[in-house]
Amino acid sequence: MKSNVVKRLLKYIGKHRRFVLGALLCAVFSNILMIAGPFIIGKGVDNIVGKGRVDFKQILNIVVIIIILYLVSAVFQWSLQVLTSKLANRTVEGLRNDVFTHVTQMPLEYYDRNAHGDIMARLTSDMEYISEGIFQSVTQFVTGIISIVGSLVFMFILNPFITLVVIVMTPITFFIASFITKRSSSLFKEQSRLNGELNGFVEEMVGNQKVVKAFNYEDRAREKFEEINGRLYKAGRWAQFYSSLVNPSTRLVNNITYVLLGLTGGIAAIAGRLSVGYISSFLTYSTYFSQPINNITSVTTQLQTAAASAQRVFAVLDSEPEKPEAQGLVEFTSSEGKVSFDRVDFSYNPETRLIKDFSLNVKPGTRIAIVGPTGAGKTTLVNLLMRFYEVDSGNIYIDDINSREMTKDSLRKSFGMVLQETWLFSGTIRENIAYGKPDATDEEIIAAAKSSNAHSFIKRLPAGYNTMVAEGGGNLSQGQRQLLTIARVMLIIPPMLILDEATSSVDTRTEIKIQNAFNKLMEGRTSFIIAHRLSTIREADLILVLNNGQIVEQGNHEQLLEKGGFYSKLYYSQYENED
Known part of the structure; x- marks a missing residue:
């Protein structure tokens, strides 16, 4: 194992041959000059000890030679350290x-x-x-x-x-x-x-x-x-x-x-x-x-x-990286928004099956809300849709094209994601909003910020859109960070949307404003909305109720409440908890 590590490290060292060669030459010359010194000194000692009269001129010559040798050796030694x-x-x-x-x-x-x-x-x-x-x-x-x-x-x-x-x-x-x-x-x-x-x-x-x-x-x-x-x-x-x-x-x-x-x-x-x-x-x-x-x-x-x-x-x-994509995959440039899950199976742990024989057909422009208890598989569906994980069996189709036949880049560009976990990097507010569209104009960035109701708080910051964001957004509140991530998605206006608890970190008043902005943004676009706060999904065209990786109920808000089943219990239980 250790010899293999050394060989691999030597390959990286070998990429800089001029430094290797220079260091070796300096090491050789420096040491040869140092090693020659004692031999000459020995001759000088014999010149003193072996003769009745000391030849000081010869001794002086030897001393000068020794000094020159050691000085030149020191220069090579210094060069060796630098190289x-x-x-x-x-x-x-x-x-x-x-x-x-x-x-x-x-x-x-x-x-x-x-x-x-x-x-x-x-x-x-x-x-x-x-x-x-x-x-x-x-x-x-x-x-x-x-x-x-x-x-x-x-x-x-x-x-x-x-x-x-x-x-x-x-x-x-x-x-x-x-x-x-x-x-x-x-x-x-x-x-x-x-x-x-x-x-x-x-x-x-x-x-x-x-x-x-x-x-x-x-x-x-x-x-x-x-x-x-x-x-x-x-x-x-x-x-x-x-x-x-x-x-x-x-x-x-x-x-x-x-x-x-x-x-x-x-x-x-x-x-x-x-x-x-x-x-x-x-x-x-x-x-x-x-x-x-x-x-x-x-x-x-x-x-x-x-x-x-x-x-x-x-x-x-x-470590095994993501498998390189095959040649000839579809470059997905536009989408109508039709999505289908066909008998999908998936598990993070082979011993525990999470998604089992899951099928779903989503029409273009439909707003799909996905609800259920923790661990039901809501976020997992999104991970499979974006191909962050690959299905164990079955297929996922986008506009009747198998998602595995598309390039991952083009597939993911078709979705705009707003996650519960807000991620901002060290840079300006402007750069964080334009993360998905670096060439966006100031007008586009401001329009996206206004749509997400982030513009008002940004203008109150010391440098406005040029305010520097600390690592992880530490100098902003959780709600402000969430608004910026929403503005980031609104800037690119993707064909399809994924909202994973996107308004969970903002106050109720701001949530209503954002929800109105989302409603405008979702018009004509297929949208997947994951929510625990069921009050945010009343306007969804279809609500999927998941439990243990299976759809146990589906319908709109009113239909599911009338059934008095799993969804109804979830819906009313949250108000009981609030009381």
Whole structure:
């Protein structure tokens, strides 16, 4: 699994070859210049120790060469940091774009199954962890490999026998690092998962503070947060504990190696096989050899976190998106408004059938009201009509054309939806109303606002139609937000309408005005009205009473009241509740 994640990540990195190539060249030149330094210094030391008279001119030349080497190496090292940073940021930019694009193509059921905060975490914090992991991988792994190989080459040149001491001790270092890393890897995965769970919970609590406070849920929310946070702390603590063992353990082995090199180097010097200057070079090279290993093990935490985050991000990309539409589908440009449900079956859960053998024929221009208790399947019918979900069996026809033979875009453009849940984005009032028609003129926008009775309150705002709407419409009342969403639909004037509790959040007086506007808008248009407040659907041509996914009654308001059946009980019960 981890190797597959690395391969996929490398494909994204490979899209920025110039940064990869530039970083590699800088790493090579920087390390070669650094590695050449100790060899030249060793010669300088031998020049001092091995001769009775010190040649200061030659020493000065060596010092100048060393300074130039290290200065040029520093420039390449700085360039490496800059190029690697750009590489990491560009890679994550491309990955984030792909993930967001993929998320927008996911069916609605994906959002029903997954916490929104967790999805957001994968697009934000997990991406940052990946960026940091890429940066550390290039700056530590690549430069480390070059430093290790270069140091080994120079040590072999100086004394192959002493170099064997380093080679023998090195596998011990890698064995310790691998042993500990395997045990901490699962903990880092759990840490990433819990981080997503915590983000999801925080997003729910922060986004619904009014409900939290209204139900005095603060203490329970805090207890729940502390419980999740406690599990996150426990997973993070043990992950950090195991990963923190790597660096001290490898440093201990490297220090033992350093001592052994000093002893064997001293013996070689006594035997005349190695000069004092080259002993100092050898010891420096052993540091150059061990330091990258220490650096790599010291960033193990970031790398494992990045790997766990990458696995979570690619899990999103591996989720099944909406199936691409087949070629040759009908581009639905206009509609008479004829709608038919033909023996439709549907369920969210295969074990529980919600809609069963449902059939309905709607004539053009008819106002259909759909009522029933909670869970009866009212909103589900709308979801199927808009193809937010696909039917399990049966067919839905628009103007005698199977809806599955139409493109989804053209089908959905034929409907205007006003939902109970108001959604506004950060932008001006004007931009929010023109969401479905960006090229609308000011006159059209104002006319739509007047039709929805939103114009009067908009004019009272500080900047009128240019007033900025806070995220989610937080600076507007619920009723004002609802009026804007109604104006949004009135602007596009679609052939068919879906009103899902569209006036549930406004006062009675405003509701009457909106209802009059809707009556004007619905003239000659097929309209589906979902309502719990049955007083709002008296003018409907046909009222469908649903229960357990089936039509139990149908007729107009007067007919259903005369029957004294299910609808009548629903209608009169709401007035009993009001009393």
